[in-house]
């Protein structure tokens with residue numbers, strides 16, 4: 001754990017104001033070439049292993065354990081939770097000052113991991129992640145979590161860049177997002193979203209975008225010949241409670257403290 005008493009200021013006051021008003025902030029390039037190359041290798045290894053051991057989900061289809069169903073589905077929105085428990089490189093990334101300094105400016109000096117996840121849209125048949133607010137699923141209190149979304153490939157609208165609605169974090173949709181009873185796939189709340197307001201954030205490989213846990217966002221399918229590998233690190237102040245259990249999300253190997261200031 002990084003232990004330091006000197007607060008840093010990674011963002012300008014204008015950038016912090018932008019995040020507060022709009023619910024997201026494009027950082028742009030964040031990872032250096034060596035880190036990017038290591039993480040790409042590890043990402044591919046983790047996905048190969050996850051396919052072999054059937055330890056991944058395809059969010060584009062109903063929640064099934066059947067490997068063939070997941071692999072043979074026409075659309076692939078592949079998710080692996082807690083890559084930081086499968087790879088030291090991804091665990092080390094959690095403590096990266098380039099990420100934590102920005103998070104500190106957005107959620108305060110004490111930072112705990114909620115969880116991380118790898119989100120892969122393969123070339124040609126990458127599936128969408130429908131419009132949603134993360135905290136509609138998580139129901140964390142207080143709703144003061146921030147996600148760092150990192151891209152390991154160049155990402156634009158054609159291969160799955162994030163679309164976000166500015167200011168949408170300021171009000172919840174008032175309902176949780178359910179899974180479709182027919183397909184089990186995540187329900188698209190798009191019909192309740194004024195998508196004309198959406199902004200698309202392009203990122204280079206090694207780029208980062210931070211968004212608030214209530215910001216409405218969506219990523220489109222990937223029909224290009226370019227894969228889109230991404231990673232989301234979800235961060236929270238210690239003491240955050242689960243709305244599902246009412247319990248504090250205690251510090252553990254799965255949810256380590258990443259930064260504390262004394």
Ligand SMILES: O=C(O)CCC(=O)C(=O)O
Pocket residue numbers: 119129134147149160217219230232
């Ligand atoms: O990577 C994606 O396509 C979706 C990511 C996402 O929804 C998130 O980070 O909350």
